[in-house]
Amino acid sequence: MPNLIYIILRRLRSPLIFLILVYAISMTGFVLIPGVDNQGQIHYMSFFEAFYFVSFMGTTIGFGEIPYTFVAAQRYWTLLSLYATVIAWLYAIGSILGAFQDPAFRQQLKRNAFSRAVLRIREPFYLVCGYGDTGTQLVRSLAKEGILSVIIDYDQNRINELEITDFIVQPLWLCADASHSEVLESAGIKHPWCTGIISLANNDTVNLTVAIIAHLLNPNVRLISRAETPEAEANILSFGANEVINPFDIFASYLALALHSPSLSTLFDWMTAAPGDPIKEPVFPNHGMWIICGFGKFGEALYRHLRAAGEDLQIIDADKNKRNMPLGTVIGRATEANTLKEANIESAVGLIAGTENDADNLSILMTANELKSDIFRVARQNEEHNHPVFRAADVDLLMQRGRVVSNKIFALIRTPLLGDFLRIIARFNDRRASILVSRVIGVVERDTLELWEVRILPNKAPALYRMLKDQEILVEDLLRDPVNREKMISAVPLFLKRGKRNVILPEENRILYQGDRILMCGTLSARRHMNNISYNINALSYVVTGEYIPDGYIWRWIKERRKAKTNKSSD
Amino acid sequence: MNSEKVLFAFFIVLALTLNFGFFVGSFDLPEHHNAYSLFAAIVVSLIATILKFGDRTHIGAVFLATSLVADLQLIAAAIVWGMVEQVFDDVLSGGSLASVVSLSGGALVANFTSVILLVAETITVRR
Secondary structure, three states: OOHOOOOOOHHHHHHHHHHHHHHHHHHHHHHOOEEOOOOEEEEOOHHHHHHHHHHHHHOOOOOOOOOOOHHHHHHHHHHHHHHHHHHHHHHHHHHHHHHHHHHHHHHHHHHHHHHHHHHOOOOOOOEEOOOHHHHHHHHHHHHHOOEEEEEEEOOHHHHHHHHHHEEEEEOOEEEOOOHHHHHHHHHHHHHHHHOEEEEEOOOOOHHHHHHHHHHHHHOOOOOEEOOOOOOHHHHHHHHOEEEOHHHHHHHHHHHHHHHOOOHHHHHHHHHOOOOOOOOOOOOOOOEEEEEEEOOOOOHHHHHHHHHHHEEEEEEEEEOOOOOOOOOOOOOOHHHHHHHHHHHOHHHEEEEEEOOHHHHHHHHHHHHHHOOOOOOOOEEEEHHHHHHHHHHHOOOOEEEEEEHHHHHHHHHHHHHHHHHHHHHHOOOHHHHHHHHHHHHHHHOOOOOOEEEEEEEOOOOOHHHHHOOOOOOOOOOHOOOOOOOOOOOEEEEEEEEEEOOEEEEEEEOOEEEEEOEEEEEEEEEEEEEEEEEHHHHHHHHHHHHHHHOOOOOHHHHHHHHHHHHHHHHHHHH | OOOHHHHHHHHHHHHHHHHHHHHHHOOOOOHOOOOHHHHHHHHHHHOOOOOOOOOOOOOHHHHHHHHHHHHHHHHHHHHHHHHHHHHHHOOOOHHHHHHHHHHHHHHEEEEHHHHHHHHHHHHHEEE
């Protein structure tokens, strides 16, 4: 706020000085010029009378010639000072209005309103830097979960788009450069309710800067950052970032996983889907020779992961001056049939159109389709607005950079245990993964899959925590329906974490302890039921013991009396 | 040489000298205290105040404060004068004259403080 006052005051300096000078000169003139009173005697105006006259003349109110009718000399002076004062007033008012219209002033006004709104936040929120394709999807997913986000982006067009979008939870936003520490500070980087910072800039340098600032200003906050090269990834991780998301790496490892274990990749897909996304069909790529078109950051990541998975690879790139290119690379445009033939497309099992240009990628797919129609086609989609075209192209696997990053981040935010779980099951063989997948499929069928975490802590699951003090609770009890305890709700406990110990697929008769964290998956209604029993001691008691605890002191007292009575009579 | 500094120092010192010119003289003699010099002192003091608008430094804030005090005292003096002569239709003398002059004396102290600040600021800037 002080900034605003200074801006206005500075703007008002010269108009106010001009106004005072004009007033002073006019008043002096009226005091000096001799007038005539009603008796015909010479009368000099006092300063009071002069100020009175100039005041109403300057504001164009005009009460007339006061205190006595003017002589010609006074009227000449009135004419002059009349125009001068009116101009002075217009100048002053114009300057004030101009100051309010000033872009710098309005930007300051918006920034102040934003900082005040951020200061008033009294719920956990995420600070999202960068509202590109990724940011848009992430903020939408967060809003669906009821999580507030605060957004910074330097692109005014992006902010305009944000202003006209409707969200369930309306985020706060500011158009500013996220790599300035004062911007991050006003966006609440040090706010006690700030749960995490998500840096999604297109530029790795900006992400690195955000990581450094966050590390210095608030080292305890959770930082999730995007990075597009392994070097940037290592660099950002060295500044205490909790998670670094490299979309190319994630996608390449996903493809490698799909080759190695289709069921596992299906599971990964489900676990990291955005809320409301339907369950996707599993993909079954074949082993053999793969053609990678475009050896940029994406191509390199694919090359690393697929070679580690033991596939034969053939690279096509148009730029012959690129360094680090593997031997045997075909130089040429992959959009042309000759180049693809040179890369031996006849014997290839899969083709990856991974250039940075969407039109090129589509064209590669079309050409490949004509040459070999049964090839497994993977495409990289760079721009979100091209999605309908890629969908129409009917590729086997689509890499949408924004979606890959936002889904991964969202999954990490929603269920922190998921990261650990995915890391553990990534080492599973295909047979164990199939068992896991069939367990999940048995419960959720075609519904969308919900993932949630049950934490047996006093503030997260108060009822469970309290009851565990004097009663044994089994994993199976959590899965009972609070309406009818003989029925089971559609949920599977995937993973149990107790201190440093991890249990994948905990058995139904395993005993729970205070402080346990359990990753659950199932339907939405199952999630609601479980939420109910973790908060509501009466529902929990019914589920565990089959007995109802009466609500309220009076009913409890009556029940105690009855119990005592029946005990007595049975004696 | 900075023309802004010259202008500012000019108005600060002029406010003090005009104020002093009005203030000196006997407390009971109206002819020692000229209405024109009070008017000039008010105008110059107002301009000196506005020149300090928008200065974000600490010393700038103190300048603004002392100038505002001087304005307040001088305008109060002018109001007393105007009330006595115009509203009560009386001649400025005795008690009323003394209060006008003492009000301007208070403004003089405020203006003097401004000049001291100006000197202090000038001395700290070594060239």
